[in-house]
Amino acid sequence: MPVITAPHAFNEGQLYVDLRPIFGRSLFLKCEGFNFAGSIKLKAAVEMVEAAEQDGLLSKDSVLIESSSGNLGVALSMIAASKGYRFLCVTDSRCNLSTRLLMEALGSEVHVIADLDANGGFLGARIDYVRALCASDQRYVWLSQYTNPGNWGAHYRRTAPEIARQFPRLDVLFVGAGTTGTLMGCARYFREWHRPVRIVAVDTVGSVAFGGAPGRRMIPGLGMSMRPPLLDESFVDEVIRVEEADTIRACHRLARRGFLFGGSTGTVVSGAMSWLAEHDERDLTAVAIAPDLGERYLDTIYQSTWLEDLYGDQVLDPKAKTAPEGLTTATRDAEPVPRTPDGRRKP
Structure with missing residues (x-):
């Protein structure tokens, strides 16, 4: 039985x-x-905070500050409370109410940004706000998950080795793309592994992470x-983009079997099932990473009024779209990348 103090x-x-x-x-x-x-x-939160401590960037007067749509903010709130730091999370109106309340319950301050950036999202406005606060007071310490190498380093040192130990014959890995810390790590x-592994990034339609036109995104x-x-x-070998309606259908399909996962997980599962439907998966070992659980989404993707207002009353009808398994209309962006026997890209 583990006994912990932090x-x-x-x-x-x-x-x-x-x-x-569940999905066949x-x-x-x-x-x-x-x-x-x-x-x-x-x-990533542990990695970035401990690196800042080792570099002498944090003192008892420091105020951690970060832009987050939710999950990193909760993680930093928890660590800050444990270590005795103050923490300010800069988020936006898409952040789930339960997530904001959780951060505040842990003693953090939460600022909600309502202004859109040039691409129709909130990220640029959030970052501008963080930079302005840092310029106004030297006590603020911005970890900057978007540029901090500790973000991807945490998954290089922990997440990927965990998968490798469990699946030594891994063929394909599906990873959701946000800051791309998990993906890159x-x-x-x-x-660098002993056998080639196809890396499939799963993004959401409306994101510009891999190019393309910006669009409305309501699920953080x-x-x-x-x-x-x-x-x-x-x-990255391939990129799959998933419509938010398909994210929602995947989440509800999992929930009907007793597994309550978050929106990011629904997106990854939906994209992975689309990819597997187009490939002979009988001899493939495939793994997908589920970033979070679903309790914080009870007032959004699991709430019928929210769903109908944003996506229409047919959003949960699997016959609303024709797709593999009636699940997803995700699109694949990239052609398969030729590999050398050691797994590297051919020139």
Whole structure:
């Protein structure tokens, strides 16, 4: 029985759900929500805070500040409370109410930005707000998850090795793309591995992370309204974009079997099932990363009024669109990338 004195000391990293009984295709879902922060963001938060401490950037008077759509904000709130720091989270109106209340319950301050940036998102406005606060008071310490190498380093050192130990014959890995910290950390690790692993990034329609036109995005977590500074596309084999309606259908399909996951997980599962429907998955070992659980989405993607107001009353009807398994209309952006026997891209 583990006994801990700090909340971030516990993080279950070896729990997988076999999705074949639910979706009819072989996919193992790595569950990253079983920690006191409730999401995969705990790993990056710990890495970035400890690096700032080692570099002498934090003192007893410091105020941690970060832009977050929710999950990283919760993780930093928890760590700040444990370590005795103040924390200010700059978020926007898409952040779930339960997430904002949770951060405040942990003693953090939350500022909500309502102004859109040039790409129709909130990220640029949030970052401008953070920069202005940092310029106004030297006590603010901005960890900058969008540029901090600790973001991807946490997954290079922890998430990817956890998968490798459990699945030594891994063929394809599906990773959601937000800041791309998880994506880049895992992709870098498996590029150096003993066998080639296809890395499939799953993004949401309306995100401009991999190019394309910006569009409305109401579910926080995945997607960006700017190109992620951490992103190096040479490590990514394919990109799949998922409509938010398909994210919602995947979440509800999982929930009907007793698995309550968050919106980011629904997007990744939807994209993965679309990819598997187009490939012979009988001899493939496929893993997808589930970033969070679903309790914080009860007033959004699991609330009928919210769904109908934004997506119409047919959003949960699997016959509303024709797609593999009646689940997803995700689109694949990239052609398969030729690889050398050691897994590297051919010139």
